[in-house]
Amino acid sequence: MGRIVQKYGGSSVADAESIKRVARRIARSRADGNDVIIVISAMGDTTDELMDLALQVSPQPKSRELDMLLTTGERQSAALLAMALSDLGVDAVSYTGSQAGVITTPTHGNARIIDITPGRVEAALQQGNVAIVAGFQGVSQTTKDVTTLGRGASDTTAVALAAALGADYCEIYTDVDGVYTADPRIVPSARRITQVGYEDMMELAACGAKILHLRCVEYARRENVAVHVRSSFTDKPGTWVRAHEDISKDSTMEEAIITGVTHDRGEAKITIVGVPDQVGEAAAIFTAVAEKDINIDMIVQNVSRLSDVSTDISFTLPMSDGAKAIRALEEIKDRVGFREVLYDDQVGKVSAVGVGMRSHPGVTATFFAALAKEGVNLQMISTSEIRISVVVGVDDVDRAVRAAHTAFGLDATQEAVVYAGTGR
Amino acid sequence: MGRIVQKYGGSSVADAESIKRVARRIARSRADGNDVIIVISAMGDTTDELMDLALQVSPQPKSRELDMLLTTGERQSAALLAMALSDLGVDAVSYTGSQAGVITTPTHGNARIIDITPGRVEAALQQGNVAIVAGFQGVSQTTKDVTTLGRGASDTTAVALAAALGADYCEIYTDVDGVYTADPRIVPSARRITQVGYEDMMELAACGAKILHLRCVEYARRENVAVHVRSSFTDKPGTWVRAHEDISKDSTMEEAIITGVTHDRGEAKITIVGVPDQVGEAAAIFTAVAEKDINIDMIVQNVSRLSDVSTDISFTLPMSDGAKAIRALEEIKDRVGFREVLYDDQVGKVSAVGVGMRSHPGVTATFFAALAKEGVNLQMISTSEIRISVVVGVDDVDRAVRAAHTAFGLDATQEAVVYAGTGR
Numbered sequence: 001m002g003r004i005v006q007k008y009g010g011s012s013v014a015d016a017e018s019i020k021r022v023a024r025r026i027a028r029s030r031a032d033g034n035d036v037i038i039v040i041s042a043m044g045d046t047t048d049e050l051m052d053l054a055l056q057v058s059p060q061p062k063s064r065e066l067d068m069l070l071t072t073g074e075r076q077s078a079a080l081l082a083m084a085l086s087d088l089g090v091d092a093v094s095y096t097g098s099q100a101g102v103i104t105t106p107t108h109g110n111a112r113i114i115d116i117t118p119g120r121v122e123a124a125l126q127q128g129n130v131a132i133v134a135g136f137q138g139v140s141q142t143t144k145d146v147t148t149l150g151r152g153a154s155d156t157t158a159v160a161l162a163a164a165l166g167a168d169y170c171e172i173y174t175d176v177d178g179v180y181t182a183d184p185r186i187v188p189s190a191r192r193i194t195q196v197g198y199e200d201m202m203e204l205a206a207c208g209a210k211i212l213h214l215r216c217v218e219y220a221r222r223e224n225v226a227v228h229v230r231s232s233f234t235d236k237p238g239t240w241v242r243a244h245e246d247i248s249k250d251s252t253m254e255e256a257i258i259t260g261v262t263h264d265r266g267e268a269k270i271t272i273v274g275v276p277d278q279v280g281e282a283a284a285i286f287t288a289v290a291e292k293d294i295n296i297d298m299i300v301q302n303v304s305r306l307s308d309v310s311t312d313i314s315f316t317l318p319m320s321d322g323a324k325a326i327r328a329l330e331e332i333k334d335r336v337g338f339r340e341v342l343y344d345d346q347v348g349k350v351s352a353v354g355v356g357m358r359s360h361p362g363v364t365a366t367f368f369a370a371l372a373k374e375g376v377n378l379q380m381i382s383t384s385e386i387r388i389s390v391v392v393g394v395d396d397v398d399r400a401v402r403a404a405h406t407a408f409g410l411d412a413t414q415e416a417v418v419y420a421g422t423g424r
Numbered sequence: 425m426g427r428i429v430q431k432y433g434g435s436s437v438a439d440a441e442s443i444k445r446v447a448r449r450i451a452r453s454r455a456d457g458n459d460v461i462i463v464i465s466a467m468g469d470t471t472d473e474l475m476d477l478a479l480q481v482s483p484q485p486k487s488r489e490l491d492m493l494l495t496t497g498e499r500q501s502a503a504l505l506a507m508a509l510s511d512l513g514v515d516a517v518s519y520t521g522s523q524a525g526v527i528t529t530p531t532h533g534n535a536r537i538i539d540i541t542p543g544r545v546e547a548a549l550q551q552g553n554v555a556i557v558a559g560f561q562g563v564s565q566t567t568k569d570v571t572t573l574g575r576g577a578s579d580t581t582a583v584a585l586a587a588a589l590g591a592d593y594c595e596i597y598t599d600v601d602g603v604y605t606a607d608p609r610i611v612p613s614a615r616r617i618t619q620v621g622y623e624d625m626m627e628l629a630a631c632g633a634k635i636l637h638l639r640c641v642e643y644a645r646r647e648n649v650a651v652h653v654r655s656s657f658t659d660k661p662g663t664w665v666r667a668h669e670d671i672s673k674d675s676t677m678e679e680a681i682i683t684g685v686t687h688d689r690g691e692a693k694i695t696i697v698g699v700p701d702q703v704g705e706a707a708a709i710f711t712a713v714a715e716k717d718i719n720i721d722m723i724v725q726n727v728s729r730l731s732d733v734s735t736d737i738s739f740t741l742p743m744s745d746g747a748k749a750i751r752a753l754e755e756i757k758d759r760v761g762f763r764e765v766l767y768d769d770q771v772g773k774v775s776a777v778g779v780g781m782r783s784h785p786g787v788t789a790t791f792f793a794a795l796a797k798e799g800v801n802l803q804m805i806s807t808s809e810i811r812i813s814v815v816v817g818v819d820d821v822d823r824a825v826r827a828a829h830t831a832f833g834l835d836a837t838q839e840a841v842v843y844a845g846t847g848r
Contacts, residue, residue, distance in 0.1 A: 016477060016480035016481050019481055020481060053440060053500075053504060054504065056440035057443055057444060057504045057507050057511070058507040058508055058510065058511040059511070061507040061510075062506065062507055062510045064506075064517070065503040065504075065506040065507045065510070065517075065518055066503070066507070068499060068502070068503035068506075068518050069499075069500055069503035069504060069507075072499050072500050075492060075493075075496050076474070076493055076496050078492070079478075079489040079490070080477060080493060082486065082488075082489040083478060083482040083485040083489045083490070083493075084481045084482055086482065086486045086489070087481070087482040087483070087484075093488070093489075094492050096492075099568075120568075144523075
């Protein structure tokens, strides 16, 4: 007896049969006496298909209209799920993001939730309904237009609703059965993590773990919502994401120094050679890049190999932003007076994450020694209080992940069970 | 320079290319300096496909959720059209029925418009935008749920918006080029009607002319909105529907006694044999049928062939309601005490419509003589001030229509031009 938010991704509702299967699972939660709120994604490839249609009509679709178009996908799956539940004798009502009171900023395509006014959802629950909310969408507080929330947004919708409705916890159903100490496709001995703190999960998400989006974890931490990431294809428990203190209380198992090893092949490295060694040059460079809405990840500055009155600056960024960044830098080349711009997308980032490293100074040494033993060359290094990241050649990524996983004692005796599906 | 509402049906926006073609037509209207409001249907077969999906999930989908599902079709085409217009340099904004202020009764699947509060649409027009409104949908005044408006609903949305926004007229774009004196597939010499009064158009719509739905014409008459029915595949003028007085003013051409001859093969005839000839029996019968939400069309009562203390009652109804009506009648059979129920769906209704017949008493005689000459047997007869309808055997329908069309002098010297498409 409690109140639960459950979120189902597109692969869990890919067709009519899947929708009915999800409905049966929800009916069981309801039969246990819980208030149940569902957040749902669009069916299978619906969003991609709608995007294709938009591009057929206009090469650069207006973002307001793109949001109007794409949000129909979640509305369809929400309505269909409500029908399927009614068919099982479970009262259910579907709501658009706007009807559910998901109030956002007006930025189409990447709006942020600024408030939840869940009056209609609360009323539906009081009347004994399962409330189904279309994920990924909201309504702008200022323009009253329909907005979408950007990547990983349905997870964030679920966590935000859990907070606003005072739910006991939020279940994120996906096609894998939890968070692993490393990608099991690379490290067969990776273990499922039973519980993980918000801080660790944020670093894991930021460093390549695809299972939960960073913004969702940030929201969960801010509102202290316990999140249970699990598979919609089994009844096995998955990974609980919650405050570090709550984990320590009920588990003595999870005392590993390092929580997990992640990797990310989606970044590229740009090196600006021969930047004059004067105050303000770096600022000029990063201002030019920031103006193009590009998120920089790691930055390293060295004395230039060219001369000792200039420096080389390297940074990493999402590969998809590479061309845009190069253009922005070429534009300011003469003004700033650097020599040249080098672009390398044959790189990968490998990170070790764990709050345990705060009190264990030897972690960096262990990490670097493990990589050195494998002959992996480190191109860039960046650290936070609970994370060490290195950029290596793309061909070294797998070996580096495996070496680190073993060195930190994360290998399981048994091979991890991985479920079908492509992740998200 | 004026203000125009244009409505495009599903066949006009069946794919990306069609949407771009419609966008170019709208751009021309806008370039002429008009305020332009667009009402749009779902793309091609979208509504049918969504309905199929619903039936896969639930054999009897909840009507509230069906409305949530089906309304996404028009939202998609509205957003896509806005993108296509923006691509042509025409500012355009799409709105859901709810956003456009289409306020309805709460009856899902068959709601009626009770008010239009077009504040956002008006503001969009003031700012120089083309306003695009998703047809077929509104929002319930009481429940705040999304509703659909039933058959022919996008046309009604267009007329209602034209009235609320004070538009000069409302253009209904479809795949035929206007209203004809008879179905050109049956009568090759049928003529396109240049102008027709609301009363005639209402009778034509009620008696089988598929081009405009009755509810739309009723709305146009009540609000005195001039409607121009025309093809989206040509620039030729179509048929103007307006007040009879306005027609007489600017045209001496349209003085035919009969405006058109229609037919309807979608009805069935039920005969209740041996109803006791007592007060209240007919009321009991039609109450039973009405309680099942079945619309009765024609009713005829005769002395029974069985005895002179009982009567036979025949009525026609939509064929799709036949089984339901039979069940309802069998349930009351013993209580009312009639002998038996006969069902016949091998019938068709042929009607002659025209306000001219008010002042020409010979019309009925001409009609019946023409049918008699063709050897057509009349099963039922019903008349209004401006219409004569007969029920005949289904195999006699085509001959009856052609005979009446000729007898009333409606045949054109040239064969009518009919455009591709299946009608609606």
